[in-house]
Amino acid sequence: MSRGTSHVSAGKTRFDEIYDEPDPRAYFRRLAPLEYEIPHHAQAVFxxxxxxxxxxxxxGEPVTxxxxxxxxxxxxxxxNHHLTLADLYAHYTAPRAQELSVAELIVRDRRFYAARRRADAAPVIGLDAARHAVGYALAVGLLDEAYAENLEAGPPSEQLRAAVARTGLITVTGGVGYVTSRTFDALLGCAARPVWVSAFALRTFSYEPVRAALAAHGLVTESDPSRAYPQRLFTGPVERDHAIAQTVLAGHDPIGLESAGRYHARLYQSRPAPR
Structure with a gap:
């Protein structure tokens, strides 16, 4: 997730030191004890x-x-691969992985992902302000194109604009709150074909500004208020209390969810309005 310009309040623990490393080993080591799991829930949805x-x-063409x-x-x-999130945790936290240089890990990961590639794999464009992270994903073949740009701070490059024009589906699991309606507006402004958006957003944030931005581009957003997806454990009582307060401010009931010790997210799905 991007950490270029943060709109997240001070009560939420930041993990800036793991989001722009040359490879994801520190990311998985740090988040494993916190049971970070939202990509697992997103896998089937996406x-x-x-x-x-x-x-x-x-x-007849693959959707980008x-x-x-x-x-x-x-x-x-x-x-795009025959893998689970648990597989990735095991892969990157294993003792053997810690012994490799970055270059050796990239070589190993190219083979690892190529051997597990699905026959129906879709082209994926990656966008994140974290330059090293997207560089790794591109180097190992997870991304077809990668853009280290921060649309909260400036407009998309011409290359990114051209990439978005080929896009049919925008996905996001951990970014809402770090990126705002400004980023979504910029992306939809580049669209040249019908674009769908599937976004998981923490219940500590109001999604209404994003919903309004998408509506301005002709998208209708739906969400099931009765469904919540666990994201990760809180780092401690300070983060828990802050999350509960923010969840209430966002109009959600934290009882049994945030009050039980974890962040939870809602799924928002946006589609072009029927003609």
Missing amino acids: RRDLAHRAAAHGS VLDLCCSYGINAALL
Whole structure:
């Protein structure tokens, strides 16, 4: 997820030291004890939405996915490979992985992902302000294109604009709050074909500004208020209390969810309005 310009309040623990490393080993080591799991829940959703997007606007060509706040390409790994999030934790926290140089790990990971590539793999464009992270994902073959740009701070480059014009589905699991409606507005402004958006957003944030930005581009957003997806454990009582307060401010009930010790997210799915 991007850490270029943060709109997240001070009560949420930051992990800046793990988001722009040359490879994802520190990321998985740090988040494993916190049981970070939202990409696991997104895996089936994104695969299903990709299939529905292809069927709804089918041209016979693969649908290009843009993963917003893509980090080390984890969503792309789960979308396009015969892998689970548990597999990735095991792969990157294993003792053997810690012995390798970055260059050796990249060589190993190219083989690792190539051997597990799905026959129906979709083209994936990665966007994140974390330059080293997207560079790794591109180097090991998880991303077809990678852009280290911060759309909260400036407009998209011409190269990114051209990439978004080929996009049919935008996905995001960990970025809402770090990116705002400004980024979504910039991306949809580059669209040249019908774009769907599938976003998991923590319940500590209001999604309404993003919903409004997408509506301005003709997208209708739906979400099931009764469904919540666990994201990770809190780092301690300070983060827990802050999250509970923010969840209430965002209009959600934290009882049994945030109050039980974990962040939770909602899924928001945006589609072009019926004509």
